[in-house]
Amino acid sequence: MFWLGPFEYKSKKELLDRLKDYLQNAPIGVITNKLAVKKMHLLIVMHPEASRKIGVGIDHFKIVRNALGAGRGIKLVRTDGSEDGFSYKRCITGVIQSPHGKVCAALRFAVRSQLIAFRDALGMPVKCAVSGAIITDRKNLHIDHREPFWILLERFCEDRQVDLTTLETYANGENLALVNQKVSSEFEEYHRLHAELQPLLKATNVAKGGRTGVPFTTNTAEPTAGHIVYSAT
Numbered sequence: 001m002f003w004l005g006p007f008e009y010k011s012k013k014e015l016l017d018r019l020k021d022y023l024q025n026a027p028i029g030v031i032t033n034k035l036a037v038k039k040m041h042l043l044i045v046m047h048p049e050a051s052r053k054i055g056v057g058i059d060h061f062k063i064v065r066n067a068l069g070a071g072r073g074i075k076l077v078r079t080d081g082s083e084d085g086f087s088y089k090r091c092i093t094g095v096i097q098s099p100h101g102k103v104c105a106a107l108r109f110a111v112r113s114q115l116i117a118f119r120d121a122l123g124m125p126v127k128c129a130v131s132g133a134i135i136t137d138r139k140n141l142h143i144d145h146r147e148p149f150w151i152l153l154e155r156f157c158e159d160r161q162v163d164l165t166t167l168e169t170y171a172n173g174e175n176l177a178l179v180n181q182k183v184s185s186e187f188e189e190y191h192r193l194h195a196e197l198q199p200l201l202k203a204t205n206v207a208k209g210g211r212t213g214v215p216f217t218t219n220t221a222e223p224t225a226g227h228i229v230y231s232a233t
Contacts, residue, residue, distance in 0.1 A: 002092075003101030005042040006150035006164075008108065012092050019088050023063060023072045031061045044076060046091040046098065056080050102169045106176045107153065110184045111191040115143045118197045129198035142205040146196035156190045 002009045009015040022036070031037055040061045047053055057079040064085075066073050075085045097105075125136045135141050145152065157164060160183075168179040178184040 001105060003097060003104050004039060005100055006104045006153050007039065007042075008104070008149075016089065016092055019092075023074070026063055028063055028065060028072070031063060037061060040074070040076075043088060043091045044086060046095050047086055048090060053084055053086055054078075055082070055084075099168070100165050102176060103164045103167045103178065104150075104153065106169045106178045107184065107187050108149070109174060109176055110178070110188050111195070114188075114192060114195070115197060119143050119199075122199055126199045128201040128204050131201055131204045133201050133204065135199065135201050140202045142200045142202050144198050144200045144205060146198050149195075152191065152195055153187075155194075156187055160186060160190075 002012045002015060004015060009018075026036070031040065037060070041058070044050060044053060044058070053076065055078050059077050059079045059081075062075050062077060064073055064075050065071075073085050074088060075083050077083050119141065122141070124138065124141075125134045126141065127133070128135055129144070129146070153164075156162065162183055167183060169176055170179055171177055
């Protein structure tokens with residue numbers, strides 16, 4: 001998996017593909033969608049020349065038509081009015097997973113048992129919460145957050161005054177965990193109290209992640225041991 005801040009993707013390629021699709025379909029001009037703006041800020045700090053690009057600070061981002069050739073690009077506009085273009089590919093290609101991304105992944109793994117328990121408690125067949133379709137085979141069953149996982153995580157950080165960028169992780173893969181077990185335990189309890197989980201048909205979840213108009217939406221239903229599948233959206 002690859003994380004752009006709290007946003008989870010199956011791979012760098014998926015994020016690159018979604019960014020490409022977003023650029024092709026979003027309107028030319030200032031980016032006003034709050035979610036897209038948030039992701040642009042997370043993206044630019046991964047650029048190899050981030051300090052120079054950001055300069056005195058970023059006022060806004062905009063989508064422009066390339067001066068030469070076909071296609072579109074992204075420009076940032078600084079607080080002093082100066083502009084600079086940047087390649088989203090350079091922000092992603094070759095970069096290792098950020099510490100922030102690892103922290104988000106560790107917290108995702110910390111609550112995995114809750115998603116597994118929810119899935120196991122469902123009788124079959126079960127109705128898809130979005131499409132209404134009847135799911136008869138567990139391999140077509142995904143567990144989804146009714147409210148996006150990243151929103152829940154951000155609200156936890158605001159409520160508990162937690163700065164994810166200051167935390168550290170250890171181990172890797174599915175054993176990835178926070179060094180600070182107190183924060184991990186507090187998030188597990190917060191998730192238990194506030195997360196609303198729902199069953200989704202696999203095909204519905206894939207379509208939900210690929211809707212146009214949603215800025216490089218995540219759709220990260222990842223198989224885990226025993227084919228437990230869930231989504232980060």
